[in-house]
Amino acid sequence: MRNLDIDLLRTFVAIAQRETFAAAAEQVGRTQSAITQQMQRLEQEVGCVLFAKRGRQKSMTADGSRLLAYAHKILALNDQAVQLAHSRGVGEKVRIGSPHDVSDSILPNMLRRLSKLSTELEMEINVGRSPFLMDALRDGELDLVISTRYDDAFPGVMLRTSPMVWICAEDFTYNPGEPVPLVMADELSLFRKLSIAELDANGIPWRTSFMSRTLTGIKAAISAGLGITARTTELLDANMRVLTEHDGLPRLPEVAFYLYVQPTCASPVLRDLFESTERIATRFGPPWHD
Template sequence: MSAPLDIDQLHTFLAIVDTGSFTKAADRVFKTQSAVSMQMRRLEERIGKQLFAKDGRGNRLTAEGEKLLNYARRIIRLNNEAIAAFDDNRLEGTLRIGTPDDYADRYMPEIIGRFAKTHPNVELYIVCEPSVSLAEKMARGELDIALVTHNPRQRISDVVRTEPLCWVGSANHPLKDDAPVPLAVGRRDCLWRQLACSALDADGREYQVLFTSWSSTVVAAAVLAGMAVSVLPESALRPGMKVLTAADGFPPLPPVQIGLMKRPGLSPSLMNAITDHITACLDNISPAVIPDDLDGEVKAFPRLARARAGQAMTGW
């Protein structure tokens, strides 16, 4: 009989994928970098396939690594659920969670549902505000956990998801070619807004901010009505939206990252439980259907599997 996969090695494997590097993964799993490398060599020996390939100064998943990724997520999730099911010391108390309303719309239903089912005695208190406001609340100790847009300049959150950022417009209302780009975006401190404006400035493309709101519903409504263009992560495309590419005169955008902030002093059992649930749920989010002309951009994100036609996701 073949030897089973090692749970600890799979944890480390997922940490490398989530953080994007062996060095950052070592910090997350509390191991030395050499220990992380050794674990991956042993995992590759166990699988009999190469899981990572050199890509410049970093590493990327091979096709076999992508195949293992899905199994690893499921194995870890089931392992955690099994342990929780037989834990006589049931978690209790209140967990204060912060999230922007676009993430609440998109990710929180599964996170809340899965967590409440496993830990029915924990009260969840949810606050919906922009990422900047949530970071301030975390600093004041008013929240325990916050799901935010990760700002690489500040590095105050741990990255739990990375995906392409796309220009989007209405599929039914084409833009006027000779007019400045009409934008519907978040407030001035919104990172997505800053990325969009910086890209247009660098490209010499004229634009005008017509709609400003921290509400994803308002911004999406402006886009779907054909009144403005906005930027969205790939997984958040809605039916009726069109991805705008270089062929439409729009410059490329850098990827966006979702980060997790944790309050120091939070009960380790509560922290581990909600962190595991959030990570597992984010990994289950499928990207929307993307046109073929985006293939060049999406190849940089091999871990984002394609959804089948008709499975466009309905959240921001």
């Protein structure tokens, strides 16, 4: 007895769903001629004609309709088996790092996707600063990291870009011409480097008003009206506002968020997440863009 090819059945179902060979070819990422050859092979495997010509169109025969019902069941069982295999690591521990900036946006989306890939994962989450997260990834202490730092030493994919803006308290008053009172992190901060570079490039004086190594400290200083910070829009709260060129401050660049995987990571679930994200980004651009 012959075994049916899963790829052929998947294409067969795609034709039934999309109703034309051309549309099915686009769905499965093959040429129309390749789709035709696949269906010829499937007809040889099952020993009957699945499609009949009706003028310029092809329609499914009665034998094709009977096979379609079984094809749906076979594919469903196949996909369940694959999913079960991917979640085979009962109690598997995965270590994920994320910067504070996207701990309320990108990180929850990623955790939701991981939980759908496997319900048996034990996730350890490290929310911190991008340079330290990248160091932990480099030292093998993390398996997957979201970071604002571009590093081609690791397999990586851009997840999204976010606008970087000047942020202050709702009732804060900035007087153009005076040194900008900056609330910022230490020298390791990408936001610090970018904001100072823009101010210097535009000849705008600045001074350090408050410095903190944590985003919590920066938010507290902004809410207290101690000055202005440059961060992505994720930092904004209801008691804050954005300053623009109309307020005498220069436009800031966008900041990219990347996803990196540990090259030696053995987790099939994390590999699946990273590779599927990479495929989406290659075809459609950053997958988690606003």
